[in-house]
Amino acid sequence: MTVLAVDGLTVEFATERGTLTALREVSFDIPERSIVGVVGESGCGKSTLINAILGLLADNGDVAGGSMIFEGQHDLGQIGPEAMRALRGQRIATVFQDPMGALNPVLSVGRQMVNIQYRSNLSQREKAARAAGMLRKVRIPDPERQLDRFPHEFSGGMKQRIAIAMALMMEPALLIADEPTTALDATLEVATIELLHDLQRDIGCSILFISHHLGVIAELCDQVIVMYAGEVVERGTVRQIFHRPRHPYTAKLFECDPARLHGRSRMLPTIPGEVPDLRARPKGCVFAPRCHRVTEQCGERPPAQTFESGHAALCWLADKPELAEVQG
Amino acid sequence: MTGDTLLSVDDVSVTFAVGGLAARMAGRPTSIAAVAGVSFAVGKGETFALVGESGSGKTTLARAINGLQPVAGGSIRFEGDSITEHSGAAMKPLRRRMAMMFQDPVGSLSPRLTVRALVTEPFRIHGVEGRDMNAETERLLSLVGLNMDFADRYPHQLSGGQARRVGVARAIALDPALIIADEPTAGLDVSVQGEVLNLLNDLRERLGVSMVIITHNLHVVRQIADRMAVMYLGRLVEQGETEAVYTAPRHPYTAALLSANPEPDPDLARDRITLPAEVPSLMARPNGCEFHTRCPWVRKNCRTEAPAAAGEGDRRFTCHYPLQPGERPPKTEERVHA
Structure with missing residues (x-):
């Protein structure tokens, strides 16, 4: 197709x-x-x-x-x-050149990754688990702990991988x-x-x-x-x-x-x-x-x-x- | 480097304050070193490239050279004058001799000024009088390969390549000894990139101007730079003659960068040195050699002892076990684990 x-x-x-x-x-x-x-x-x-x-x-x-x-x-x-x-x-999802422009600087990464699942019927806990799973897929080490961190705490390459994870969520x-x-x-x-x-x-x-x-x-x-x-x-x-x-x-x-x-x-x-x-x-x-x-x-x-x-x-x-x- | 030294950067560090009282109370670091202990020199008429990823400190270093960013330590000398001791108004005469080209070609031009006003703005800023501005406009535009039809256009009426040429014209207006160009070809496609690089090479030959080029495009470096330095976490890990570095990189990060460089052939057999993608944070610099967390050749003492700069003359590298030509990373099981 x-x-x-x-x-x-x-x-x-x-x-x-x-x-x-x-x-x-x-x-x-x-x-x-x-x-x-x-x-x-x-x-x-x-x-x-x-x-x-x-x-x-x-x-x-x-x-x-x-x-x-x-x-x-x-x-x-x-x-x-x-x-x-x-x-x-x-x-249809998008990833742009500047990952900082795609991430909200005042919300934790986990919060943003849960928020974008707003159409899903899963519980908050399940959504957070999916977010951590997606971070693991983009090879962010120790994903459960990273959910509480903010975009500025990650390097440029990691931010881009988080943006990719969000797009593919x-x-x-x-x-x-x-x-x-x-x-x-x-x-x-x-x-x-x-x-x-x-x-x-x-x-x-x-x-x-x-x-x-x-x-x-x-x-x-x-x-x-x-x-x-x-x-x-x-x-x-x-x-x-x-x-x-x-x-x-x-x-x-x-x-x-x-x-x-x-x-x-x-x-x-x-x-x-x-x-x-x-x-x-x-x-x-x-x-x-x-x-x-x-x-x-x-x-x-x-x-x-x-x-x-x-x-x-x-x-x-x-x-x-x-x-x-x-x-x- | 051959000939007279124009710019010398000696053990320069730039720090930024981070966190605040809360960080101090919690025992977290309250400053980060974006540039740490950087030394290099640029000779008259020479082009020097600074390579490294975004966030490695290249732009901060360029701003420090231009006096736009105070340094925390070390010294910068330009034409014999110390930049690190000057500030504000005292920098102005030095900046006449040292032009800066900022990253975004269109964004670095005021949208409300015509090309004519833009290329003659340096004369007004530095109070240069008694010149025929029309003649100057024509001279500068012709040096960068634009005709006078462009003089009355505004930046939004220019293509990316034309805007870059106007940026170059502004940079050479006052006949500087040094041009610092931050990503001069970022965002340009390959044919326009070629035009801009040809222009810079040509101006260097005609005007004898020196250049510091900041880029992460390794193909560009090879075409334009006489010498180059590789930055990682705010430090120079390797520097030397461009061809020598390309032919036989001594630092593992340089070797990995050169082997990673994607080439335009879908069937090329790729023999890459792959690195873990986790770049350490400046907030928590690794102990020992700061590259050890990603280095495929890491040995026990790399984790605890910081290597000193080694090498001869212009060729410097900061590694306990510099690579031999063509050396491949050891297999995982052969690596020594601490």
């Missing part, structure tokens, strides 16, 4: 200088028990995508087209605030993780990735994982979607995307990753040019103004071409990738 099927999603914001199309015809599926990674530059629409899924778009934002079918029944763009509230925290079908490891050092980052991986298998949920860090995406995710200027320019399995990118943007983005350079380089590779103004998109392909393979055909918007097992790219040349094997 598909946990979330996003089809043709378009999100617009009304601004003083005209309508801004933040997401344009975005389509992808999050299958059951899978981890889907989202990569793309700042401003490519990753946050808008999360907010659209959670029903948290700003007042001037609007789902102008398409659908987001959750668990085969609810269209998240249509169900309204009441039904959305019933899903959030229960069936109600065993959601979908966890949205927005840059959850950005503030951690490399040793805690890999520990957190491994933890998320284990919990995902254990609980059987799916994860939508957003990160700048291509190494983390490569290590954790089953599938990857690549976004540019509010469009999904490429999607596929993690191996298809990292080993055989078909969109020039994906290939360029990987070339820019300093993790691929094994030694010091005088000039780091970059992608020349700027992301287009989302109020005035180029008529044809959205990446054409910065693309090193641009042709006359690119003045017209390319169709999504689909290849073996769901690998799709929004490019006229997707069937002729460059020397595709990007060196790892």
Whole structure:
């Protein structure tokens, strides 16, 4: 079953200088028990995508087209605030970059973890036991005693694990993780990735994982979607995307990753040019103004071409990738 | 380090008061050392990177160097002047020579000032007169690769990378000898990150400015820093030439950090040194070597005796049993338990 099927999603914001199309015809599926990674530059629409899924778009934002079918029944763009509230925290949970922002500084961790079970009929004692059990799952030592402590008494990595424990408390079908490891050092980052991986298998949920860090995406995710200027320019399995990118943007983005350079380089590779103004998109392909393979055909918007097992790219040349094997 | 010393930090500690009367009565600690006994030096024209996780004391140390944070002990000398003896107004002339780039590229720019006003603000703050501000704006923007079309924009009209460039322009406005950059590429995607790092490398060559870069991105460190230091619980556990540290880390924490660094290949065989994820609290520093609670190589005396800094010249490490090149952690059963 598909946990979330996003089809043709378009999100617009009304601004003083005209309508801004933040997401344009975005389509992808999050299958059951899978981890889907989202990569793309700042401003490519990753946050808008999360907010659209959670029903948290700003007042001037609007789902102008398409659908987001959750668990085969609810269209998240249509169900309204009441039904959305019933899903959030229960069936769809989130973990953000800053764990301190997700935890209440004046309540003990145990109190917060009991409070978020407000829909459950368990007794207080049972709820506290579940909270301690969840802390154990995220590998917090001596969990019963930790319930009485306050967020500031934990280190950054532990706070993030507590935030993960709270998000997974109600065993959601979908966890949205927005840059959850950005503030951690490399040793805690890999520990957190491994933890998320284990919990995902254990609980059987799916994860939508957003990160700048291509190494983390490569290590954790089953599938990857690549976004540019509010469009999904490429999607596929993690191996298809990292080993055989078909969109020039994906290939360029990987070339820019300093993790691929094994030694010091005088000039780091970059992608020349700027992301287009989302109020005035180029008529044809959205990446054409910065693309090193641009042709006359690119003045017209390319169709999504689909290849073996769901690998799709929004490019006229997707069937002729460059020397595709990007060196790892 | 080669050449003349620009900045020298000698045995510096920064403490914060915590708790209050209740903590004192209960016998709990009433202060924590966010930075403890840190020593390093930065030469003219050199880029020095401070690496460590959030909360390890990097930003506090940077603020102490800039005089924004009083130190509890030790001394900091910049261009021969002691920073630790100055305060308030006496710091102002020193800050002209030492620019700070704060973490959040957009948040560190006033939203109500235009780019023109932002890049010339350092001249007004330091009372530099008799310059053509229009010419200065053009000069600074061109140094950071922006054209004059940006001069009348506001911060919200800039992308993250452009905002960072404006931050760099402000930092170089008064021709400083040192730039302290706190996470200069955090939140930027890889292509824009590359642009900012190329810009900083380029300015270093053209202006001869020294830099202290604070980051937890190890890939960035390798591309930009001549020398680096690794911080753990407010102490420097290892420092040296960047390539030397990457090639043969001597401290177990450095080795674990370098081996953990995720690489963008889903099929890579990963040979990692895994550490327990429990980082000790500054409120309760471990006895002996402070890394012993997580160290895979821990031996009996590590739990009781604090190691002294060892090494030669620039290469320093604080470990009883520094690693040999390629040394792997012992199997659990081989470890010596106290």
